[in-house]
Amino acid sequence: MARRSALWRQGPRVVAYCLASEVVAVALALRPASPAVDRRTLLVLGTLLVLGVVQAETGRRVERNQRRRSQPPHINMTSAWTFAGVLLLPPVLLAVLVAGLYLHLAMRSWYRLSRVPASRTVSNAAIILLSCYAAQAALRLADVEDIRSAVARGWAGTFAVVAAGLTFFVVNALLVLPARRRIGRTPAALFGTWSDNGLELATLCLGAVNALALATLPGLAALVLPPVLLLHRTVLVKQLEVAARRDEKTGLYNTTGWHALAERTLSDAERHSGTFGLLMLDLDHFKQVNDTYGHLAGDAVLRAVAQAITSSVRGRGDAVGRFGGEEFVVLLPDIDPADIGPLAERIRRAVSTLTVPAGQCSITGLSTSIGTANYPTSGRSLQHLLDAADTALYRAKATGRNKVVHVTDVV
Known part of the structure; x- marks a missing residue:
């Protein structure tokens, strides 16, 4: 029964890491408290919990939408309260604060979201707690006990608090990586966008x-x-x-958002005599997936394929879009034409190795046919490039599927 839980489906590496981080977090939380817990400290704990709950309740709809739509990593706003706890609370009460905030998030904001099972909430809380303890360790290295002693130390105390905040930020970003089943290839996939990290730094400052x-x-x-x-x-x-430029089902660019980026890329290439590539992808026999496993499983496959494509491209400059159904498109700015084929093959192989859970079963054996084109050889307008890639894709479908065909290969 336990193996059917969300945690056990994540694979041995993730299971071992999550359990280990939770054990370490609990062990550190149960260290003898120093200084001793007094009434004022309990009042601080209660105040932070109340403020955190009020903020979470007020922003519950935003938090749920953000968690539903965003790809990992996900940045929430709890640092405004947990980092304050780092500077004010002993380890055991800091653990109570983190547990209370995340329990409330799980019960009120995430309870209907399938991608936030209980095991994930516990793992997230453990990682946040370990980040808090790392920040407290940074304070101790600077011979600062809490915010009060930091105030007494003047500028030295200021630098100690800043160092603790940066320690929290860096340690949290690094601890999250092994807890993911799939680790992205790009900086944005690994650590979030600039705006995501700016939000986290802002909440640390408020903390x-x-x-x-x-x-x-x-x-x-x-x-x-x-x-x-x-x-x-x-x-x-x-x-x-x-939402206006993203596909709700996969999180990729929708047709409108992808076309806007592609037109800008085309304009830049025209002005600077540059080049770019374009891929058209279509899942092979996708109707059989829907007919055999149901449309919910089909949606899970689309999300998994979208993640596989995103993880296989080069970085933030590459734009992956969904054109509807099981068809995807990839924009590759400033790429050498000779590198388009190997990248397309990398995507094809990534899709072929996918294993997608579907109830009591797992869907394997997925494949995709890919057509490629490049500017300006394949065309000088976006529509001509799309037509060229689509022609190559059709040839891949007609000659056996699960292959990459370049537009130059089409007679």
Whole structure:
């Protein structure tokens, strides 16, 4: 029964890492508390929990939409409270704070989201807690016990708090990587976009301000809440912008979003006498997947294929889109024409090795046919390039499928 859970389906490496990180987090949390827990410390814990819950409740819709639509890594706003805990709470109460915040998120924001099972919530909380303890260790190395002693140290205390924040940021980014079943190839896939990381740094800054307020004028801690909610509003605006140019099912660019990027790439190539590549992909026999396993399994296959393609391209400059059904398109700016074929083969191989869970079964043996074109040899307008790649794709389908055909190979 346990092996049917979401955790056991992630593979031995992920299971071992998640369990190990959780054990280490619990062991560190149960260290003897120093300094001793007093009434004021308990009041700080309660204040941070209340503020964190209020923020999560107020931004619950935004958080759920962000978790539903985004690809890993996912940045939430808990650092405004957990980093304040780093600067104010002993290890055991810091563990209580993290557990309380993530339990509330799981019960109120993520409970209907299939991609956030209980095992994932526990693993996320353990990683955040380990990041908090790493930040506290950075403080101790600077001979700073908490925010109060940092204030007493002046500039030295300021640098210690900044170092603790950066430690939290870096350690969290690194600890998340082994917990993923698939690790991306690009910096954005590994560590998130600039805006994602800017959001995390902003919440860490608010966490430091929060701790300072609680240590000096506790009533001012409530003033941290409006900026956090404003950041949530900014995230909502970003979600709406992304929704307008992203395919909801796979998270890839939709036709409109991909065409806009492709037209800009074409204009740049025309101005600077550059070149770019274009791939058209179509899943082979996809109708059989829907007929055999159902449309929900078919959607899971589309998402897995989208992730495989995204992980196989070169980086953020490459744009992967879904043109509807089981057809995908890839834009490859500034690529040497000789490199288009090997990259297409890498995508084809990545799709062929996929194993997609479908209820009690697993879907394997997927394949894709790919047609390639490049500017300006295959055409000088976007429509001509798409037509050329589509012709090559048709030839791949007609001559056996599961292959890459270049437009120059089509007679």
